[in-house]
Amino acid sequence: MRRPSISGALTRQQTLTGNKVRLRPKRLQDAANDYSWRRDAELCSLDATTPISCSFEEFLENYIEELYHPGPSCRFAIETLDGKHIGNCGYFNIDEVKGQAEMGIMVGDKSFWNQGYGADAVLTLIDYMFSQTKLKRIYLKTLNWNIRAQKCFQKCGFAPCGQLTNRDHTFILMEIYSPVHRQGQTR
Numbered sequence: 001m002r003r004p005s006i007s008g009a010l011t012r013q014q015t016l017t018g019n020k021v022r023l024r025p026k027r028l029q030d031a032a033n034d035y036s037w038r039r040d041a042e043l044c045s046l047d048a049t050t051p052i053s054c055s056f057e058e059f060l061e062n063y064i065e066e067l068y069h070p071g072p073s074c075r076f077a078i079e080t081l082d083g084k085h086i087g088n089c090g091y092f093n094i095d096e097v098k099g100q101a102e103m104g105i106m107v108g109d110k111s112f113w114n115q116g117y118g119a120d121a122v123l124t125l126i127d128y129m130f131s132q133t134k135l136k137r138i139y140l141k142t143l144n145w146n147i148r149a150q151k152c153f154q155k156c157g158f159a160p161c162g163q164l165t166n167r168d169h170t171f172i173l174m175e176i177y178s179p180v181h182r183q184g185q186t187r
């Protein structure tokens with residue numbers, strides 16, 4: 001069977017099941033958790049962002065717009081197998097010509113850190129992306145001092161491939177190639 005383009009897979013988003021987590025399409029009921037995670041100073045600093053200061057009502061307005069009119073990106077909620085929403089992950093910056101996309105993840109519920117939930121979500125997502133689309137390469141950025149994130153991505157097969165520095169932060173770039181493109185990697 002021919003695999004669809006990377007963004008073609010966005011139109012038929014499904015629920016993906018890993019060993020510890022389920023990745024499901026985002027829904028309106030996720031808004032309260034997402035709002036509290038976007039206001040959390042520690043979570044924001046790990047992601048090089050600034051906590052939002054808008055009201056929940058304002059947040060919800062944008063949330064609904066993004067939910068029903070998403071751009072060219074694919075976002076999943078991360079749930080435990082018994083249905084607790086613990087974070088989000090997804091991919092964006094899709095480049096069909098180069099066959100690559102950027103991925104991101106956040107386990108917002110801190111009581112689930114360091115127990116393999118993040119790695120299982122990443123492995124479930126990249127397995128889906130490589131098996132269901134024509135994607136060759138997935139890359140991500142993480143702050144150079146975010147050791148937990150780097151360890152998690154290394155466990156999943158990502159390797160460092162560069163650094164990116166702006167005025168305030170230094171990021172490590174990490175990448176992984178699809179199993180069929182791992183021999184003789186070309187960019």
Ligand SMILES: CC(C)(COP(=O)(O)OP(=O)(O)OC[C@H]1O[C@@H](n2cnc3c(N)ncnc32)[C@H](O)[C@@H]1OP(=O)(O)O)[C@@H](O)C(=O)NCCC(=O)NCCS
Nearest residue numbers: 046106107113114115116117118119142147148149151152
């Ligand atoms: C980054 C994140 C996705 C990782 O998910 P997770 O479920 O906590 O990670 P995992 O348990 O799969 O793996 C983390 C690994 O780092 C290790 N680790 C954690 N802190 C560490 C430290 N200070 N030094 C060395 N190793 C460390 C853990 O022991 C674990 O390795 P192990 O499985 O070999 O024991 C999650 O913690 C998260 O979203 N954090 C908040 C937001 C964030 O960091 N965002 C940036 C993402 S780019």
